[in-house]
Amino acid sequence: MSRDAIVRIENLSYQYPRSPGLVLRDINLSIHKGEFLGIVGPTGAGKTTLCLALNGIVPQFYGGRFYGHVTVAGLDTVETPIHQLAQHVAMVFQDPETQLIANSVEDEVAFGLENIRVPRDEIRRRIEWALATVRLAGMEEKHPTELSGGEKQRLAIAAALALQPQVLVLDEPTSQLDPLGSQEVFATVRELNARLGITVILVSHASEEVAEFVDRVALLSNGELAGLNAPSQIFAQADLLPKYAIRPPQVTRFYLELRNRGFDPPSIPVTLERAVKVYDHMRTQIELKPLAVPEIATAEPPGSVLFSVRDVEHVYPDGTRALHGVSLDLREGEYVGIVGQNGAGKTTLVKHFLHLLEPTSGQVFLDGQDVTNLEVSELAQQVGFVAQNPDNQIFNTSVEAEVSFALRNLGIGPAEVAQRVEESLDTMGLVDYRTWHPLSLSKGDRARVVIAAVLAMRPDVLIFDEPTTGQDYLGARRILDVSRQLHQAGKTVIVITHHLYLMPGYAERVVVMGKGIILLDAPIREAFHDTALLEHTFLAPPQIVQFAQRIASRENRALPVLAPEELAACFAKRKGAG
């Protein structure tokens, strides 16, 4: 691999026109031709801004004050027009909705190629290859608006991949993807990187994948480059989470926890395979204690049946059969996780709970009443819904107005409105942003605004559709902690998610969906350790579950753990070992 720098960043500082200070500070970084660079950092660290500086959108589109130099393929990004830079740098944005413009999936992939005058036959070949790569083959004629969030993200990635640029910049390209989809994108990008020599710069919160696939990791914090090193050096830092709000891979957390407990692992691995090797190395020094896996505490036993779904089928107008005879009971006071691959029918199912969709056949009951006989407005007072894309629910000009909107329209008195708004803003950490325009917040913060607005309604049931998308680890935890508090206060909570590693400690019951049917409905420990079933629906169990199963097969005993700390607690020093 040539080590020529294709991207040079020298003394880069940048301030948006209306930001109070610099969002990037004195960054110096060279990215080599053919390198795969991961960028990690908490929300607001400047990761997206740094990406936008690589194709000239910062500063040419946003304006602001720009200091220093950025050159890509020898072109200065301040002096070279964006359309020229775009021939060298392709970018996948965090929110795929912002870059999908065509009327069909294949037109979307073809658009960039047509603009750089790629021959027709080659365009056809690349469309086929790019769509197959992201598992969208067969959807060529679909309109992008008909795709699920994850499918849209995969389409944006396909459009960028098809360009086969010198530099491919991906800003959280897998945030809406199911785990195997995410793995596939990382693997595909790695293959492009290795086979075609494309330089890849990838922003992600997915620590496990970053650790496994990238050559180097750039750690951004508060606009500064706080670290630049191999993944094994960056992620093995014990203070990563408290100091930079970065979640290390789960196997890394396991070994750091072992070290805290007085063990002496020879190294702190950051990948699953390496973790297994380190375990094999340590086997002579450690032994498994009698298993004492704690069960998840529940606030109170589940009550009577709240939602009853009976043989529900749903066929969309374009003929897509999204649900096939789904039957399910959800009880009062439960905390249920609904998991499954992109397009499994999870969102379609919960939209029936709110009468946002009507079953093609079958029925959904809420407290014994058929929901199709209830108005959406009636249901909204009882069932709070936080949709996948917060921007579809935001329309006011300040955070406070957004949170109070529904309350004012329900005729609640001003004093009560003020109190509820205050509580919701406080719960979601938005008090300081109350006068801000929601669009001036990050997508993660906008999701918190929507949650605050729903909380203010004080519904009995809360449905969160992918609430942790676009959040950093602490942001995701904060949202889930709120959901747990609500659950402990007696509310029924339903969370749709791909982020299985976040669910332990929150969900008690997991419903696994795939291709419009329920594949498994079980307690979380049972569901997460049914790895064959999860993989059947393109879900990968959390890394620590995979690791525990690898250990379990060596030790010939079950290890149904869900978290690194649980697994670390299973070990004791072997008698006689140093």
Place this chain on the structure above:
Amino acid sequence: MGEERQVRPLGGTTIDGAPIAYIIVWAAVLVVLSFVPIPVSAVLGIGGTFPMSQAAYALVGFILGPWAGALAAGIGRLIGIFIAPHTATSGIPSVVIAMVWAAAGGILVEKKSRKWVLALIVFVLSYVAFVGRALTIDVDLGLALQTTLTNLSGLILWLLPTRLLARDWIADRPPAKLAAGLALGCWTVNACGHTVGNALMYYVNAWPANIWRILIPIIPAEQLFRAVVGTVIGVGVITGLRAIGLVKPAKAGY
């Protein structure tokens, strides 16, 4: 810290300082608004409605500046005529009128420019032609002046420092001032633009005195409607644009 660089849009992607993408987006917005018919109209004489896009022409000028605003309004109206014919009562002339309205909006918010004087001359000549047309078809002067009172108010507001007041309020941060600036600016621009449009329309259509009489309350009512809709849309859009922090068109007034 590195040396500060001069930041500017490159590569011919702007027209009169407005990115082409903005012009396309606004043209598309106006096309969508063309679908919404407003059944209160000074064109009752030829039977029909006016499209809600008329309420946004001035706003497009405030946001994009005179030439880019006129281009967006012209494209939006032209497409709107064909795909929303139910609101296209005035036909192709409405494209020219839309461009005049948006250009007037852009001129109103421009600083250090004398284009407003040229615009004033056009508006005054249009007003004279409008009222003069009445006299040629036996509508008496008193009735013509009553019917065109709204148009006259636009000319006066354009001439007085109220034009500058609207410009400064639109550029101001507090939403209340922004709303006041948009309301004043929309009324002024719409009344002036309406004058130019009517000079053309009334030359083509010789409406009798009884129609002029009916229009006495209708013209201010529809101007009020346009100003209110333009203000509501404008406050939402401009506060949103400010919040997003996208680069402003060079001649934007917000």
